[in-house]
Amino acid sequence: MTATSQSLKFLFVSTPVGPLGTGLGGGVELTLHNISQEMIRRGHKLQIVAPSGSTWDCLPVVQIPGNLQIIAQSQQRAALVTMPENSVLANMWDYARQVQSEYHLIVNFGYDWLPFYLTPFFQRPIAHLVSMGSLNNALDQIIKQVAKQFPGTIGFHSLAQAATFDLEEQFFCLSNGIDTSLYEFCAQPKQQLAWVGRISPEKGLEDAVSVAKMTQIPLKIMGKLQDELYWQKICQDYANAPFEYLGFLSTSQMQQVLRECRALLMTHRWVEAFGNVAIEALACGVPVISYRRGGPAEIVQDGKTGFLVEPDSLPGLVNAVSHLDQINRQTCRASAETEFSLEALGDRFEEWFIQILDF
Structure with a gap:
């Protein structure tokens, strides 16, 4: 049973560090797969935006070309924000900008500076699922800005992870789940x-x-x-x-x-x-x-x-x-x-999404 009788439309934007199915995205891949599966089971509609080469045939994926992003955990805390030429990260979010009117909510699964920076410029609300603890000063700062400007749109997996960002504003602790x-x-x-x-x-x-x-x-x-x-x-x-x-x-x-x-x-x-x-x-x-x-x-x-x-x-x-x-x-x-069942996972995420949409 869903928390809303309305069928919602979600645009899920994947991590830009690797194609889905390759393992380069780490636990983000499994999280994205399971949330997508459960939202579809509940009658919602969604589209996943991911780098070219993604191999998920069972879920709706739009493949976006471009060069992969450097993983955050390989960089120093004070590292500058960088993107490669023809960045798949930039290309995915340009696509999201173009199609945003077709969806109720955009969900960001990438641990990157750009989606947070772009949030105020989108007409549709963006939910950010933060997949790692604090690693980079610039990213910490932009996450705090978004949390302040758009309360409740930041989600974490655990309280220990959330504590590394020291946010004063409301956030959601969503845990995780599997089939x-x-x-x-x-x-x-x-x-x-x-x-x-x-x-x-x-x-x-x-x-x-x-x-x-x-x-x-x-x-x-x-x-x-x-x-x-x-x-x-x-x-x-x-x-x-x-x-x-x-x-x-x-x-x-x-x-x-x-x-x-x-x-x-x-x-x-x-x-x-x-x-x-x-x-x-x-x-x-x-x-x-x-x-x-x-x-x-x-x-x-x-x-x-x-x-x-x-x-x-x-x-x-x-x-x-x-x-x-x-x-x-x-x-x-x-x-x-x-x-940690899919049903428990779906309940937590659906509640978060509906609260952001203020239904």
Whole structure:
């Protein structure tokens, strides 16, 4: 049941760092996919604007050509705002400007300065789903300006993420959600651990590999290889550790491996905005062992659906692994079904959208 009897029309503008389906967009891709799927199920109409090469055949995507944007987490905090020649970011928002009258609401999924700057110049309201914690001074400033000028149009995934921006104005905390039917429960895992995410320094993969070496429990690594030099250094530094890189897998392939693991390790060195992989693991009945940092600390129920460990503590991770038998895997699955389902996700986002539109 939708919160409004009216069918709304949404224009979803994707992240400009990579085509949908490639994994370059990280968790934003899964979030965008799931919100789109649920809004359509509720009878709303939407169009997704994304870079050329996007491979989502099941959802309506307009492909926009242009050069990809540099990812924010690879830049310094004081870095200037830059765009490449023939920027796909600029091209996507020029398209949005041209077609805006066909939609009730535009939703920005990109963590970029330009959409926030353009907000006052659009005739249609823009909702901004911020996908990362504070990383850049210029972006922080423009987000604060938009929050002040258009109260309630800024959305975050977790309170920990929102706190990094120190906003005084109203914002929405939307959490996240997944289609739990796509994740199969596994009651009897193999003697193996999992790590899922972009392979880049801020994700702290070396800590998970260290745990595999210290416990001699094999580690299955899945995700987009974003930083080749970082990965090669891990391979050299931990040559004797029992780990295996399986590549960037589809949701179906990933959960087949993940569900057979004793736990998912989350070893992020930054404030993770949410942590989609945490709820994907729970949906499989897999406990989550995470640093008590960022969004995962609001997902994992310590001692019930996993363990929260002091940030950057290898002994803490190893100790948590030794206590995994205390976790009921059915409780993990139930947590995903009640708190992080697509229906719960849809309720939160629909409420946000309707409040912005003032229906």
